[in-house]
Amino acid sequence: MKYLIANWKSNKTSAEAQTWFSEFEALLSTRRFGKDVTVVIAVPFPFVPVAAEWLKIWKSQFKTTGTQPVAVALAVQDLSSYAAGSYTGAVSVRNLEGFGVEFVILGHSERRRYFHETSADVAAKVDQAIQAEMKPIVCVDDPYIDEQAQLLDSGQKSQVIVAYEALKTIGTGNNLSAADFEKAKEEVLEAFGLVPVVYGGSVTSSNVSAYTTLAAGYLVGGASLQAADFVAILDRAFSE
Numbered sequence: 685m686k687y688l689i690a691n692w693k694s695n696k697t698s699a700e701a702q703t704w705f706s707e708f709e710a711l712l713s714t715r716r717f718g719k720d721v722t723v724v725i726a727v728p729f730p731f732v733p734v735a736a737e738w739l740k741i742w743k744s745q746f747k748t749t750g751t752q753p754v755a756v757a758l759a760v761q762d763l764s765s766y767a768a769g770s771y772t773g774a775v776s777v778r779n780l781e782g783f784g785v786e787f788v789i790l791g792h793s794e795r796r797r798y799f800h801e802t803s804a805d806v807a808a809k810v811d812q813a814i815q816a817e818m819k820p821i822v823c824v825d826d827p828y829i830d831e832q833a834q835l836l837d838s839g840q841k842s843q844v845i846v847a848y849e850a851l852k853t854i855g856t857g858n859n860l861s862a863a864d865f866e867k868a869k870e871e872v873l874e875a876f877g878l879v880p881v882v883y884g885g886s887v888t889s890s891n892v893s894a895y896t897t898l899a900a901g902y903l904v905g906g907a908s909l910q911a912a913d914f915v916a917i918l919d920r921a922f923s924e
């Protein structure tokens with residue numbers, strides 16, 4: 685399976701989120717992609733109901749014909765490291781029950797940097813996600829590869845997708861060379877075992893092809909904010 689993951693971060697109003705889904709749907713209507721591709725859309729928490737509703741209606745159109753242009757799944761960008769309970773302001777897996785959230789981005793460098801999240805916190809969140817049958821997309825940069833892997837047991841490691849994102853490449857327009865990604869991927873595989881390794885860091889439709897044979901997919905920030913830019917990446921990477 686290959687993944688194209690949109691990370692909207694803290695962008696968009698609710699109205700803009702709805703516009704994105706309408707544009708995305710219109711763009712997909714004339715396209716078809718491989719069956720081994722899943723598009724994962726990681727929205728801010730308040731848009732989970734809107735996204736879930738859109739996805740339900742969109743999927744229902746293809747129920748009888750089975751001709752869905754591409755598999756689409758819903759994700760969030762963080763989770764509470766605690767189960768449901770008295771944790772004011774935190775969003776637990778229980779809060780998300782019933783919305784069909786299938787993936788969760790954990791340990792993004794912006795969480796580590798601005799919210800002082802540690803690899804131990806990320807490990808606790810991975811545990812929460814797995815218990816709730818959500819697939820964790822664990823983000824690592826070089827300083828965290830070994831540390832993060834060591835804090836997960838082998839069962840947990842076998843269930844994660846790892847997104848390798850070097851800090852210097854995030855939101856800078858300076859994507860990593862394919863050779864440097866290949867080296868990093870080897871380190872990830874050594875630490876985590878045989879996990880899917882996704883590339884993230886300034887991915888656009890112009891550079892995505894560089895990673896085709898190496899990456900299990902792409903984590904896209906800036907270029908996911910406009911539906912047209914995001915679908916251009918989908919076209920370039922996964923057109924049949």
Ligand code: PGA
Binds near residue numbers: 905906
């Ligand atoms: P970028 O962000 O595509 O804007 O570099 C990627 C990410 O932070 O996940």
